[in-house]
Amino acid sequence: MKTLTLAAAALGLVCTTAPAFAEPLEHMSLRVEISDINLATAAGQKTLDNRIERAARTVCRADSPTTGSRILTHERSECLAKARADARQQVAAITGDRQRGG
Numbered sequence: 244m245k246t247l248t249l250a251a252a253a254l255g256l257v258c259t260t261a262p263a264f265a266e267p268l269e270h271m272s273l274r275v276e277i278s279d280i281n282l283a284t285a286a287g288q289k290t291l292d293n294r295i296e297r298a299a300r301t302v303c304r305a306d307s308p309t310t311g312s313r314i315l316t317h318e319r320s321e322c323l324a325k326a327r328a329d330a331r332q333q334v335a336a337i338t339g340d341r342q343r344g345g
Contacts, residue, residue, distance in 0.1 A: 275294045277334075277337070282334075282338060291334065295327065298330075299326035303322035303323045304319065305322075
C-alpha cells in the first residue's frame with residue numbers, strides 16, 4: 244500500500260482507491276487547515292466547506308480527467324462521497340470538543 248500525506252493542520256480527509264489495472268490499493272490523506280476559520284459564522288463555515296471540497300477532489304483525483312470523458316468514474320464518485328462524509332464527522336467531533344471546552 245502506497246501512502247501519500249500532504250500536511251497542513253487539523254482536519255484530515257482519507258480515501259482508499261483501487262486503480263483500474265489491478266495495482267495495489269492506494270491510500271491518500273490530506274490535512275485541511277481550520278485554525279484560521281471562525282466556525283461560528285456562516286462565512287467561516289462556507290470557507291471550511293470550500294476547503295473540504297478542494298481537498299476531497301484532490302484526494303480522490305476528481306479533477307484528473309479520464310481519457311475521453313469528463314464524467315467521474317464510479318470509484319471516484321464513491322471516494323468523494325466517503326471523503327465528504329469523513330470530513331463531516333471530523334468537523335462534528337472537533338466542534339463538539341470546542342463546545343465542551345476541549
